[in-house]
Amino acid sequence: MKIGTVKEIKTGENRVGLTPLGTASLAVAKHEVFVEKGAGAGSGFSDEEYKRAGAKILMTAKEVWNKCDMVVKVKEPVISEFPLLREGLILFTYFHLASDKKLTEELMKKKVTAVAYETVELEDKSTPLLTPMSEVAGRMSVLVGVHYLQKHHGGSGVLLSGVPGVAPGKVAIVGTGVVGINAAKMAYGLGADVTIVGRNPTQLKYIDDLFHGKVKTLYSNPANIERAVSEADLLVGAVYNTGASAPKLVTRDMVRKMRKGSVIVDVSIDQGGCIETIRATTHEQPVYVEEGVIHYGVTNMPGAVARTSTLALTSATLPYALALANKGVVRAVKEDPALWKGVNTHKGKLTEKNVSSSLKIPYTPLEQALK
16 A cells, blocks of 8 residues: 655644654555655654655655555644545544534545544543543643743743642643543642542542542532632643533633633643633644633644654554555454544545534444445
8 A cells, every 4th residue: 555644734733644663664564655755854753764764755745645545644634735635545643523524524525534543442432542642632731731820921820839838729620531630640740739520430539549539539510610610720621522522511600710810721622622711722822811811722732742742643553554554444444443433434424423413414334334
């Protein structure tokens, strides 16, 4: 199979879909690999490294898109890339289609096989290709909060760790998944007063054990969310339902009760966000103020730490990319239930039920679309 990767052009995105090591693995398996010139520069990989790994360097993204059977990316195609989509192409990347009807319709129109990292799901409901970036984003969320809480960045001037004689700042985390746990690790490590809210009693017990009771846990209901949010100096949104739009668990009224200059970081923004007042932002313009509270809604947070993020992401995605390349998409998904769940569009059909529910676009079971 001819496989390619291109330079990411989403604002502030420096990750890359294939590393030289991934390229070498594909080349050893007798696949042809094509890399756009400079695609890996943002993550610290030179064209020479890709060449040594067995890739051919092409001058433009268009050449890669046109030549390859499968394109491996990091982020969803932006509008300027829509003309490069074509029937029969396998596109393996993050899509987050539940919040992007225009892209979903374009993928269907062009009859692209869209395999989404975020909906590849194991039997235990874990998402192995989302996990590494959730770990990065969860940890970053607290570092971002620390930055914007500083007075000269518009914040309230609270130091989350506190100092002897002064109480630490308060961090509220809504969601007990990978993002939430990693945010809690960072906030707890700094010495903050941490509360995490979730609906899964097993996860709440695990978190209580993990932090020896020093991170407060609350069952998710409107009263508990409001209590945690109203007291927070930093609020982290960390809700994810596979493939679906994030529920708006934090209302504007709750945000209004936060102290002026407090900070919200909504990592759920890729799926529309779990906070009513959040909207998508970019690394170039990451924040805005609503109800006196600083809001951070960057949709590709891990792109800011591209080297670490790329290495973590591609270690997880490479085995699945190899399966798609070695077996072809039909056989690969039939032999792997997790990869089966990753297929969001195929032959002009929308094959992801949660995306269908979110966007009100008709759903076709994958077994029908594959016929």
